[in-house]
Amino acid sequence: MWVLRILLVVTMVVVFSCSALPVQASIVLADSLNDTDSPINSLFGVPLIGWLYTPASSYDLVRVETKFWIADARLVTLEIYDEHPGLNGGVLLRSVDFTPLSNAFSGAQFASLPLAAGEDYFIGFRNVQALGNNFSGSFPNQMLTAWVDRNLNGSYTESAPQLEFSSPILKLYTESASVPTPSSFTIVGVLIVSGWLRAARQRGWT
Numbered sequence: 607m608w609v610l611r612i613l614l615v616v617t618m619v620v621v622f623s624c625s626a627l628p629v630q631a632s633i634v635l636a637d638s639l640n641d642t643d644s645p646i647n648s649l650f651g652v653p654l655i656g657w658l659y660t661p662a663s664s665y666d667l668v669r670v671e672t673k674f675w676i677a678d679a680r681l682v683t684l685e686i687y688d689e690h691p692g693l694n695g696g697v698l699l700r701s702v703d704f705t706p707l708s709n710a711f712s713g714a715q716f717a718s719l720p721l722a723a724g725e726d727y728f729i730g731f732r733n734v735q736a737l738g739n740n741f742s743g744s745f746p747n748q749m750l751t752a753w754v755d756r757n758l759n760g761s762y763t764e765s766a767p768q769l770e771f772s773s774p775i776l777k778l779y780t781e782s783a784s785v786p787t788p789s790s791f792t793i794v795g796v797l798i799v800s801g802w803l804r805a806a807r808q809r810g811w812t
Contacts, residue, residue, distance in 0.1 A: 633715075636665045636780040639748045640773050645675040645709065646743035649736055656730025656762045657750040657774050658690060664723045669779035671713030672731065675738025677706035683732040684714045690728050690753070692761045699727075706737060711777060718781065728753075729776070730762055742773040750774055 670684055681703040689696035702714035721727060730753075731740070741752070752771035753762040766772065 631781040633669060633779045634782045635777060636667070637661060637778040639750065639776040640742040640744070641673075641711075641775060641777050643742035643744045643747060643773070643775060645673055645775055646739050646741060646770055647675055648739050649676070650734045650739055652754040652756060653735040653758065654730060654732045654755045654760075654762065655734060655740075655766070655771070656685070656728055656753050657772075657776075658753075659727050659729050659750060659776075660725065661721045661723055661727070665721055665780045666718040667721050667778055668718050668781050669713060669715040670729060671711040671777040671779070672706075672740045673709065673711050673775045674706045674734075674740045675709060677708045677712075677737055679705065680733060680737075682706050682734060682737070685728075685730040685732065686719065687728040687730070689726055690762070691730075692753070692763050696728050708738065713777070715779075728762070729774075740775055741771055742775055743770050744773070747773045 667686070670686070682705070684700070684702050684704060685691075685698060686700040687696035687698055691698070700716045700719055702716045704712060704714040706712050734740070749772045752766040752774070754764055754766050754771070755761060756764045
């Protein structure tokens with residue numbers, strides 16, 4: 607009897623050790639703005655642009671993508687603030703460089719950033735002058751107040767007067783944890799334990 611118990615314990619330890627699969631997170635779309643539109647066919651005349659963004663629901667932001675009409679090999683800096691950085695003293699929460707693509711989504715991934723529903727945040731892009739615009743010329747669409755740097759002082763100080771500036775093309779992503787499925791070790795282990803129990807009953811060990 608004691609031999610059977612030892613074998614059962616050893617088998618279960620091995621099975622659960624081998625079948626413990628790590629939970630892997632996948633990146634999923636949490637929110638988007640004008641993502642089915644094409645960017646307007648014109649070039650940026652300012653070095654930076656940004657928008658105030660207010661999420662409708664709370665989520666952890668991990669990636670932001672946008673679509674430029676025309677791009678080159680430069681690095682664009684994505685910035686996220688907890689408020690408007692120029693008007694309301696917003697604090698920089700994330701800053702990541704990425705290489706833009708022409709008429710295709712590109713962006714940057716970063717450490718998870720919790721966003722609260724109904725709170726204002728600011729999403730900005732630096733070093734965009736002479737790139738193709740990353741906002742839509744289609745109306746009606748999802749509108750956000752756009753801020754640019756016409757004074758070339760490195761800050762988002764002026765609201766953009768043109769209406770099309772207020773239609774950014776954005777994709778915002780979060781993480782979704784996937785639930786691990788039983789591995790083949792688990793299935794084999796269950797079969798082994800079942801077989802031992804059946805043999806034990808036939809021999810009167812239980």
